């Protein structure tokens with residue numbers, strides 16, 4: 503009994519706690535009669551937690567998914583600022599970290615996989631060096647041991663011939679291989695939490711399913727928490743444990759992923775019904791202001 507209770511605690515203990523997160527422009531361009539000019543708010547005070555589980559954030563284009571991920575990772579563009587009542591990874595206050603603190607944390611405790619490896623991998627550096635980077639930054643492992651770990655990680659993400667990949671440049675790899683390399687580079691430091699922002703949307707659907715299965719296996723084996731940003735509700739309904747639905751910078755619904763098809767919240771229901779068919783699979787969910795894209799559950803005029 504005691505064992506079962508502690509297992510449940512491990513599953514539900516939150517790794518990431520986000521409380522009242524606001525992302526806004528540094529420029530003050532919004533006019534308010536009483537307050538004068540204000541920053542433009544893009545994320546309006548959202549709160550959620552992620553434990554050792556798979557949580558997905560879904561929502562139409564421009565709803566604030568990527569800004570949320572970037573704010574958590576301390577990677578917002580300089581024109582934007584984030585503030586939160588609480589932003590914690592375990593006991594660590596992310597909001598209070600300086601550049602050195604982030605350097606210690608990124609890759610080691612929290613990893614980020616982005617949509618397109620072309621923008622994440624340095625084209626001038628060989629794959630081996632990029633996969634080993636976290637070990638170089640954080641540890642004092644001898645060169646041979648770093649290489650051994652990197653080769654094992656490349657094999658673990660399903661890349662054949664790790665020795666050849668290790669010595670390759672990013673341009674020599676396909677998109678799917680590049681994405682596997684990114685995942686290897688993010689997981690080699692054994693982070694507690696992986697944030698994956700549309701990690702498969704640049705890939706064809708066969709590779710996409712393989713990459714998601716890989717992320718899911720590695721997360722399960724390592725007891726890692728996963729925050730997946732996606733516009734693909736069909737994919738999320740199979741993959742995630744819980745779903746947060748964002749709209750225009752706010753979380754408007756939260757539900758178990760396997761209940762997406764029975765969602766009662768009108769907006770979520772509308773998103774589900776508007777999910778792309780096989781023919782349009784992989785295209786982005788259009789923003790609601792696009793005239794040709796009405797959402798069935800949208801009550802707005």
Ligand SMILES: Nc1ncnc2c1ncn2[C@@H]1O[C@H](COP(=O)(O)OP(=O)(O)OP(=O)(O)O)[C@@H](O)[C@H]1O
Nearest residue numbers: 544562563564565566567568569570579581582733
């Ligand atoms: N640097 C920026 N300056 C001003 N506004 C921005 C900036 N970056 C994003 N935005 C705006 O913030 C809103 C949320 O953007 P975000 O990239 O988080 O959307 P998203 O939900 O990830 O969309 P997509 O699915 O298309 O990636 C959008 O209206 C976007 O135009």
